[in-house]
Amino acid sequence: MKEEGALGMKVVGFREKWVISLFGDIKLRRRLYRDKKGNCHFLLDKRIGLDKGSHVSPMMKKLAVQSSTDYTFREVESIMKAIFPWAVSYTTVHNLSNRVANSHIEEEEKKIKALYEDGVVPESKGKAVSYLFMEADGINISLQREKERKAEIKGDCLRRLGGDS
Numbered sequence: 001m002k003e004e005g006a007l008g009m010k011v012v013g014f015r016e017k018w019v020i021s022l023f024g025d026i027k028l029r030r031r032l033y034r035d036k037k038g039n040c041h042f043l044l045d046k047r048i049g050l051d052k053g054s055h056v057s058p059m060m061k062k063l064a065v066q067s068s069t070d071y072t073f074r075e076v077e078s079i080m081k082a083i084f085p086w087a088v089s090y091t092t093v094h095n096l097s098n099r100v101a102n103s104h105i106e107e108e109e110k111k112i113k114a115l116y117e118d119g120v121v122p123e124s125k126g127k128a129v130s131y132l133f134m135e136a137d138g139i140n141i142s143l144q145r146e147k148e149r150k151a152e153i154k155g156d157c158l159r160r161l162g163g164d165s
Helices: 002-006 043-048 058-068 073-083 090-116
Strands: 010-021 024-034 131-142 150-161
Touching (some): 010 058, 024 043, 058 090, 073 090
Antiparallel strands (some): 010 024
16 A cells, blocks of 8 residues: 555545444544545555445445345344344445445446447357247236326246257
8 A cells, every 4th residue: 555655645644434344343543645636545445445435344244235135124233233242233234235236226227328329239158049039018007097098017038948058
């Protein structure tokens, strides 16, 4: 980290931050750097993988988010408090899960935009199929208290036969 500080970054000062980790609450004393463009950076946060504004260590975040895929946020909180007396609250688990989900959603939206607007076809990963079957169907439903009287719900399915599955 000293090399990065020597490459045009100047130390502005020190800041302290409490982080919840697998080993308990840890108090970090970090250097605040300013680059040539005037942007501020905490190199220690980048090195250990702390998100901006987060007070949860990367491993604690991973544990909370993975657990929230199987349990409710309140159940994750109670399970983590049974294991660690310093566990995060259910609202923190919810916020961490939202951040992870939003980053994946943004990534998927970029891929969709690249495919449909820019025409970039993703790699097929070497898979080839002999036959590709597609089924599509729709069902009309009556709407209540809407301007339109009817709407159609559409569904489709793809199946592949042969090749490297």
